[in-house]
Amino acid sequence: MKAGDYSEQINRANRAIASNAKSVIWKGYHDFQSLYMKGLLEGDKKLQLQALKGLIKASKALDIDATRYKNAIKALDTSEDIKEFENQNSFTAAPSESKSISKQSLNKSSKTVSKNRTISLKKTAVENSNLILTFNTTFSKKSIHKMVLKRRGHYLYVFDISPAKTYFSIKRIKGPTFKEIRIAQFDPKTVRVVIEVSRSYKPKWKIKGRRLFITLPKGTVKRHQKKDSVQKNVVSKTKNSTKKNSLNLSKYIVVIDPGHGGKDSGAVGYKKLEEKKVVLSVAKKVRNILKKRGFKVYLTRSRDKFVPLKKRTRFANLKDADFFISIHANAVAGRKNRYRSKGIETFFLSPARSDRAKRVAALENSADVSDLDRYTKETYLSVLNREKIIESNKLAIDLQKQILSSLRSKYRGVVDNGVREGPFWVLVGAQMPAVLIEIGYITHPTESKRLFNPYYQKLLAEGIANGIESYIRHNR
Numbered sequence: 001m002k003a004g005d006y007s008e009q010i011n012r013a014n015r016a017i018a019s020n021a022k023s024v025i026w027k028g029y030h031d032f033q034s035l036y037m038k039g040l041l042e043g044d045k046k047l048q049l050q051a052l053k054g055l056i057k058a059s060k061a062l063d064i065d066a067t068r069y070k071n072a073i074k075a076l077d078t079s080e081d082i083k084e085f086e087n088q089n090s091f092t093a094a095p096s097e098s099k100s101i102s103k104q105s106l107n108k109s110s111k112t113v114s115k116n117r118t119i120s121l122k123k124t125a126v127e128n129s130n131l132i133l134t135f136n137t138t139f140s141k142k143s144i145h146k147m148v149l150k151r152r153g154h155y156l157y158v159f160d161i162s163p164a165k166t167y168f169s170i171k172r173i174k175g176p177t178f179k180e181i182r183i184a185q186f187d188p189k190t191v192r193v194v195i196e197v198s199r200s201y202k203p204k205w206k207i208k209g210r211r212l213f214i215t216l217p218k219g220t221v222k223r224h225q226k227k228d229s230v231q232k233n234v235v236s237k238t239k240n241s242t243k244k245n246s247l248n249l250s251k252y253i254v255v256i257d258p259g260h261g262g263k264d265s266g267a268v269g270y271k272k273l274e275e276k277k278v279v280l281s282v283a284k285k286v287r288n289i290l291k292k293r294g295f296k297v298y299l300t301r302s303r304d305k306f307v308p309l310k311k312r313t314r315f316a317n318l319k320d321a322d323f324f325i326s327i328h329a330n331a332v333a334g335r336k337n338r339y340r341s342k343g344i345e346t347f348f349l350s351p352a353r354s355d356r357a358k359r360v361a362a363l364e365n366s367a368d369v370s371d372l373d374r375y376t377k378e379t380y381l382s383v384l385n386r387e388k389i390i391e392s393n394k395l396a397i398d399l400q401k402q403i404l405s406s407l408r409s410k411y412r413g414v415v416d417n418g419v420r421e422g423p424f425w426v427l428v429g430a431q432m433p434a435v436l437i438e439i440g441y442i443t444h445p446t447e448s449k450r451l452f453n454p455y456y457q458k459l460l461a462e463g464i465a466n467g468i469e470s471y472i473r474h475n476r
Contacts, residue, residue, distance in 0.1 A: 006035060006038070006047060009031060009034075009035060010035065010050055010051075010054070012028075012031065013028040013031035013032050013035065013054055014028070014054060015028070016028025016029075016031065017029065017032075017054060017057055017058040017061055022062065022145055022147070023146070023147030023148070025058055025061050025062055026062065026145065026147055026160070027147075028054070028058055029054075029055065029058035029059070029062065031054075032051045032052075032054035032055045032058060033051070033055065035047060035050070035051040035054070036048055036051035036052060036055065036072075039051055048072075049073065052069045052070075052072055052073050055069040056069050056070060062145070063142075064162060064189070065163075065189065117137075117163070118163040118164060118165055118189065119135045119136060119137055119139050119143070119161075119163070119164045119165075120135060120136040120137075120164070120165050120166075120167070121133060121134070121135055121161075121164060121165065121166045121167065121183075121191055122134050122135060122136050122167070124171060124173070124183060126173060126175060126181070126216065129177075129215060129216045129217075129218050130213050130214065130215055130216060131173075131181060131193070131195070131213070131214040131216055132211055132212070132213055133161075133183075133193070133211065133212040133214075134210055134211050135164070135210050135211070135212070136210070137210060138209055138210055139161075139164075139207065139210075140207075141207060143161055143162060143163075143164070144159060144160070144161055144205070144207075144212070145159075145160040145162070146158060146159050146160070146205075148200075153198070154179065154196055154197065154198055155196070155197050155198075155199070155200045155201075156194050156195070156196050157194070157195040157196075157197070157203050158192065158193070158194050159192070159193040159194075159195075159205070159214065160186065160190050160191070160192050160193075161190065161191045161192075161193070161212070162189050162190040162191070163189040163190070164189070164190065164191040165185065165189075165191065166183065166184070166185050166191050170182065170183070170184040170185075170389065170390065170393070171183045171184070172390070175216065177197075177216060177217045177218060178195055178196065178197045178216055178217055179196045179197060179198060180194075180196045181193070181194070181195050181196070181216075182194040182196070182390065184389070193214070195214070195216065197217055199217070201217040203215050203216070203217075247469065247472060247473065248294075249293050249294035249295050249469070249472070250294040250295070250296070252295050252296070252322045252323070252468075252472065253295070253296045253297075253298070253319055253320060253321045253322050253323075254290055254295050254296070254297050254298075254321060254322065254323045254325065254468065255297075255298045255299075255300065255315065255316040255319055255321040255323070255324050255325070256283045256286050256287055256290075256297060256298070256299050256300070256325050256327065257283070257299075257300040257301075257312050257316075257324065257325065257326040257327065257426065258276070258279040258280040258282070258283035258284075258299065258300065258301055258327055259275065259276070259279050259326060259327060259328040259329075259426070259436075260275055260276040260279070260306075260328075261276050261280070261301050261303075261304055261305050261306050261307060262276075262304055262305045262306030262307075263306050264276065264306050266279070266328070266329065267329060267330070267331030267442050267443070268331075268442075269329070269331055269441070269442030269443040269444075269448050270338070270442065270443055270444065270445050270448040270449075271448070273442055273448050273451075273452060275328065275329040275331070275442055276304065277304075278329055278439075278442065278451050278452055278457075279327045279328055279329060279439070280301070280302075280303075280304070281454075281457055282327055282439060282457050282460055282461055283299055283327050284299070284302070285457055285458055285460075285461035286325070286327070286461040286464050286465060287299060288461075289461050289462060289465045290465050290468070293465065293469070295468075298315070298316075298319050298321070300312045300315055300316075309426045309428075310428070312324075312326070312426055313426065313427065313428065313430040313434065316430060316431075316432065316434075317430070317431050317432075321432050322432055322433075323395065323432060323433055323434075323468055323471075324427070324430045324432055324433070324434035324435075325399075325434075325435060325437065325464065325468075326424070326426050326427065326434070326435070326436040326437070327436075327437050327439060327464075328436060328437065328438050328439070329438065329439055329440060329441070329442040329451060330345075330438040330440065330441045330442065330443075331441060331442050331443045332441060332443050337443075338443050338444060338445065339444065339445070341441050341443065341444060342415050342440065342441045342444040342446070342447045343414070343415030343416060343417040343440070343441070343447075344400070344403055344404065344407075344414065344415065344416065344417060344437070344438065344439060344440055345400070345417035345418055345419070345420055345437075345438050346396040346397075346399050346400040346403075346419050346420070346435055346436070346437050346438070347396065347419075347420050347421065347422045347424055347427075347435060347436045347437075347438070348389065348392035348393050348395070348396045348419070348421055348427070348434070348435050348436075349389065349392065349421070349422070349424055349427040349428065349430075349434065388430065388431070388432065388433055388434065391432075391433040391475070392427075392433045392434055392435055393419070393421075394433070394471060394474070394475060395433040395435050395467070395468075395471045396419045396435045397419050398467045398468075398470040398471040398474065399435060399437060399463075399464060399467030399468070399471075400416070400418065400419050400467070401467065401470070402463045402464070402466035402467035402470055403437070403439075403460060403463030403464060403467060404416050404463070405463065405466070406459045406460070406462050406463030406466065407456070407459050407460065407463060409459070410455075410459060411450065411456070411459075413446075417438075422436075424436045433471070437464065439451065439460055
C-alpha cells in the first residue's frame with residue numbers, strides 16, 4: 001500500500017489539525033504518527049514525508065517541539081519532493097526576519113525556553129476524590145492539554161503534561177468510583193494521565209505549587225460492596241469450575257516467532273549450540289500444543305530461514321493475530337559470566353530503562369536495523385505499540401508465571417529473571433499484545449543442555465500455552 005492508498009486517512013488528519021479545538025488537533029497529530037509508522041514499516045518514503053509534514057504542522061498548532069520530525073525529514077533521501085519541502089519550510093529564519101531580531105526578542109525567547117523546561121513526576125496519590133500528581137518543580141497551565149475520548153462504552157479523560165517525564169514506565173490505579181487510572185510516558189516529552197470511567201463526569205483540575213489536582217468521580221459504590229461480595233462468594237465456586245471449560249479458544253489466532261534463522265544463527269553458546277535451532281524446536285512444540293487446544297497458530301518461519309525483523313510483526317498483522325510471541329535464548333560473553341548468568345525472562349516493548357534490557361536487546365536487534373538513523377529509531381520506539389503496552393505487560397506476566405510453574409514442577413534451580421521492558425525491534429509494529437521470551441541462557445553449561453532436551457522443551461511449550469490461556473481467562 002502506497003501513500004495514495006492512505007489518502008482518506010491523510011485528509012482526515014489534515015482536517016483535524018486545521019481545527020481550532022486542541023483535542024481534535026491531538027487526534028490528527030496521532031493519526032500522522034500512525035501514518036509515519038506505516039510508511040516506515042512499508043518502506044514508503046512518500047508516505048513518511050507526508051506524515052512528517054503533518055506532524056510538523058500539528059506540532060506548531062499544539063506549541064510543541066517538532067525538531068525530531070524535521071530531523072527525520074533531513075534523514076530521508078534528498079529526492080526532489082524533499083528538497084522542495086525543505087525550501088518551503090525552511091528551518092532557519094529568512095534573511096529579512098533575521099535582521100529584525102532584537103535583543104528584546106532574544107530575551108523573550110530565552111525566557112520561553114526556561115518556562116518550557118522538562119519537569120519530572122515524583123509522586124502520585126489518590127486522596128479525598130482527587131488524583132494528586134507531585135512534580136519536582138512548579139509549572140504553568142500551558143503545560144497541560146486535555147481531551148475526552150469514548151471507547152467501548154467507557155469514557156477516557158486524558159491529561160497530557162508536556163514537557164514532562166516519569167520515574168516509571170506505567171502506573172495503574174483502580175478505585176471504587178472509576179475503572180482505572182493509567183499514568184505513563186506517552187512519548188519522550190509527554191506524561192499522559194488517563195482516567196477511565198463507565199459514566200461521564202466533569203473533572204476539574206488546578207495547580208498548587210508543584211502539585212496538580214484532578215477531581216475524580218464521586219459515587220455510592222461502597223453501599224453495595226457487601227451485597228456484591230456476598231453474590232460473588234455464592235457464584236465463585238461455580239465460576240471457577242466452569243471458567244476453564246467455557247473458553248472458546250478456536251476464535252484466537254496466535255503467531256509464534258522463532259527468533260533468528262538462516263544466515264542469522266543468533267547466540268552461539270556452550271559447545272557451539274545455536275540459538276536459532278533450539279527456538280525453532282520450542283516454537284513447533286508450542287504450535288502443536290496450542291492447535292490441540294483449539295487455537296489457530298502460525299509460525300513466522302518453520303525451517304532454517306532468515307526473516308527480517310520488520311516482516312515478522314507485519315506477518316502477524318496480516319494474519320489479524322490476537323497474540324505475537326517471539327521466542328529467543330539468552331547469552332552472555334566471557335567464561336567467568338557463563339556460570340553466573342541463567343534464568344528465564346519475558347520482555348514487552350518499551351524504550352529500555354536498564355542496562356540489562358539494553359544488553360539483551362542489542363543481541364536480538366543486531367540482525368537488520370543498523371540502517372535506521374537515530375531519529376527514526378527514537379520515533380519508532382516512542383510511538384509504535386503504545387496502545388498495546390499494557391496488554392503486552394499483562395501477557396508477559398502470565399507467560400512468565402506459567403513457564404516457571406511448568407518447569408519447576410520437574411526441574412530444580414529454574415531462575416526467575418522477571419518481566420522486563422526493552423526496545424526489541426521484532427515487537428515494533430505489532431497491532432496485538434506482543435512479547436519476547438528469553439527461554440534461558442544458551443551459554444550456561446547446565447541450562448543449555450536442558451534447552452536442547454526434548455522433555456524440557458515440552459515443559460517450556462506447555463508453560464507458554466498455559467500463559468496464553470491464563471491471559472485470556474483474566475482479560476476476556
